[in-house]
Amino acid sequence: MKEVKAEFEFESALTELEQLVNHMESGELSLEDSLKAFEQGVNLTRQCQQSLAAAEQRVQVLIEHSGQSVSQPFVTGDERG
Numbered sequence: 001m002k003e004v005k006a007e008f009e010f011e012s013a014l015t016e017l018e019q020l021v022n023h024m025e026s027g028e029l030s031l032e033d034s035l036k037a038f039e040q041g042v043n044l045t046r047q048c049q050q051s052l053a054a055a056e057q058r059v060q061v062l063i064e065h066s067g068q069s070v071s072q073p074f075v076t077g078d079e080r081g
Contacts, residue, residue: 010051013044020044 020041024034 008047008051010048013048013051017041017044017048 020037023029024037024041029037
């Protein structure tokens with residue numbers, strides 16, 4: 001059976017982060033729920049940062065090859081193995 005990997009969507013993650021912050025700032029969460037929300041926020045932030053870094057690298061490649069309009073995905077150290 002194939003494993004289905006959900007594609008990360010930056011805008012959705014950013015919206016979810018905003019909702020988490022609003023919920024935490026409301027003061028309605030218990031300490032335990034606040035910690036869970038914080039942990040989720042940290043994970044989403046990390047994913048957003050990785051997505052932005054990859055986009056920045058892709059833009060850099062495009063700029064370097066501006067005459068050729070070459071677009072190459074940036075392979076991070078984690079992806080190389």
